[in-house]
Amino acid sequence: MRTPILADLAVPVPLTAPDTSMGEVESVLRGHPELLGVVTAANDHLYLVDRGFLDMVLAGRLGYGRALLHRRPLRSLLRQPALVLPAGTGWGDAARAAMERPDPLKAIPLVVMFDDGTVGVAPVGPLVEHLSLRYQAMALTDDLTGLGNRRSLLERPAPCHRAAALVIDLNRFKEINDSLGHAGGDELLRSVSVALAAACAPAQAFRLGGDEFVVFAPDLTTWPGVEPSAPAAAPLAEAGHRLLRAIEGPYEVAGVPITVEASMGIAVTDGRPRPDVDDLVARADAAMYAAKRDRTQVEHWHAALSAGHADLGMDTHLRTAIGNRELILHYQPLVDAHTRETVSVEALVRWSHPQRGLLPPGAFLPQAERSDVIHLLTEAVLGDAVRQAATWHRAGCAVPVAVNLAAPVLASDRIVATIVALLAETGLPAGSLIVEVTESAVMTRPAESADRLRSLREIGVRVAIDDFGTGNTSLGLLTQLPVDELKLDRSFVARIHHPQDRVIVESVARMANGLGLTLVAEGVEDEHTADTLTALGFDLLQGYHFGRPEPALAATAPGWNR
Known part of the structure; x- marks a missing residue:
């Protein structure tokens, strides 16, 4: 998805001469409701007289009467120079620049400079909303891989249907980090995450941290090969092995071909109408440790693992x-x-x-x-x-x-x-x-x-x-x-x-x-x-x-x- 830039939001406006009377400026704004203000050049700077400021002046709240104001030039109302940004500026950067201004100026629209030298005006509200949504997404996204993070997984609504969690942990990942460095390890984790996300659809992949991932299937009826009423253990084990094969690579990291081996634990909801995601992942985690310990690749959670489950936190x-x-x-x-x-x-x-x-x-x-x-x-x-x-x-x-x-x-x-x-x-x-x-x-x-x-x-x-x-x-x-x-x-x-x-x-x-x-x-x-x-x-x-x-x-x- 292309990152939105100011050119997508700005409304082009012609430069207004600083000696233009305020009566003419008001007429322009009244005739063009989409304009957020007028832009003028003075003293080697661009200034914006925005619609909100003009309305306050016309209402007499800043000491001007309407008759007196109409005879004044635009120059007489110029305050601080406008915040001017290139049209190619991303919305996030523009929002941050706008919010860095002093409090009285934060909500004033931005002046946008196009490549051909013309200008436009862009509102601040959509920029701040965009940045807020990005921050919300970042809080739920793993920085390294782009997958959902632990918080994203645990904040999901409790599934209404039969659900499953598959916890995957890479074997001997520390040796890869020690041999190829952390940059090489990060590159491998990104490659594995891409392969895992593609292979687990329609389920969703998450990264819990380090080299541990979770595949969460909120509705097993959509999992390929799993019948709605059939026991899920056998087909899920097969699906688990397919996932492990899908992420094994090889991947080329720092010029070295790396084949990934991993262990997996699987846990399925026990029929409760609103299963707890956190508990489901904890059980799958316990099963994964059993698979790693016993070198069985894939293990299902069972009651005998409950003692270990008590120490998962x-x-x-x-x-x-x-x-x-x-x-x-x-x-x-x-x-x-x-x-x-x-x-x-x-x-x-x-x-x-x-x-x-x-x-x-x-x-x-x-x-x-x-x-x-x-x-x-x-x-x-x-x-x-x-x-x-x-x-x-x-x-x-x-x-x-x-x-x-x-x-x-x-x-x-x-x-x-x-x-x-x-x-x-x-x-x-x-x-x-x-x-x-x-x-x-x-x-x-x-x-x-x-x-x-x-x-x-x-x-x-x-x-x-x-x-x-x-x-x-x-x-x-x-x-x-x-x-x-x-x-x-x-x-x-x-x-x-x-x-x-x-x-x-x-x-x-x-x-x-x-x-x-x-x-x-x-x-x-x-x-x-x-x-x-x-x-x-x-x-x-x-x-x-x-x-x-x-x-x-x-x-x-x-x-x-x-």
Whole structure:
């Protein structure tokens, strides 16, 4: 559709000489009701005497009598120069230019300059209405693809008929972004959206965000191959597979042919007369995650997925919680095995949920690690922990703080820059920050993880392997990683008094000492266990016996650093 321009709206008018009497001007306007005013040139500017202003003058509201006014020249009523725009100006740009004028001038028509030097006059009302409609459309449209966005989908009227939602998520899209850059990823998403919109008709395609799309069919009776009274599962599954084939490409992105693989979840209304679109999409989303997990390509929602369905809003709620600063940190001490003095603290996140109270990390971290929200969450935790440690340092309590990094965070190339920026902002010495990573996080991408940990180590940040003994870290890899601390998992500490398990702990202690690593025992619950671990060569001890995780103020109370 062609963008409307001012030439489509303007009414051509001849230039009126500035010395023309107002009586003649009034006669012209009375004889041509379509004219919005007259245009004149004076002092190297164009001026508009609009019909509204002239009516006020003729009515005597501006101090002129009609008889006196008729003898005056047009020049005597000239105010500020008119807003003059080329005839090719789009309506949106023209509306914005008109609305940027001072309040008394916003509604005055525009003077339009045609290519041949003639002029016209255009009203402001249609321009502003056009711009308003465009803004409304933009609020419901995905900027990147032009498809409807999440708001557009969820604001649709509830369908009166049997409806279906098909949620589509591209597989390994992050790898494409990493390889071809975000511009290449955006180009691929645009290509996929065009193919999807064409293939899903008469249904409509929407982009929820990232690489996730929804096809919404408000009336399954119009879906090809689906009989109004027949079960929709089989034909919808076939339609789903057809859609996935239709969007697979290949597409050429930055000169590279890319074939798209995707997973799909399908949900169909359950016969209610006014089904809820939001609930339908949430169910399809749960089915899509099942298809991605089980690598089945297409899955239908069923009741067994309801447990996962209950957590579908967790990502959104977590994003809101981060923005509202509902995530708080508690700090647990690590003590010297011999002196029992606090040597460092570990920052542990809690969620102060407005309705559910204080939630432990197990209630939300596993879900967060399955989505991109883990990056925002980690940045928030890092920021609070580093700033708190810097505050303690300035107060004379130079206690290092440890922060956990999940596998997706360690795999991200922005974590190093984030930490460098935080240290520079707060002035905290790099050696006062410890990053803790699990064996499984390291093994997700060993080479890249080692590079990131090495970069952190080079600036002085210390590195600890957390939950050691529960993952798959080989001794060979352990010798290659830039590690300062080894934290033995609490499951081994709990069995330290069993002879067979004690042998394992002794072996880990000898290995850590041989590699020059600081050896930490987690989950120390009593003095007998603490003494045994100390005798085996452990350097640091952590557990409820020495202190539970506490808020920052409680962590610095008397007796904490004992």
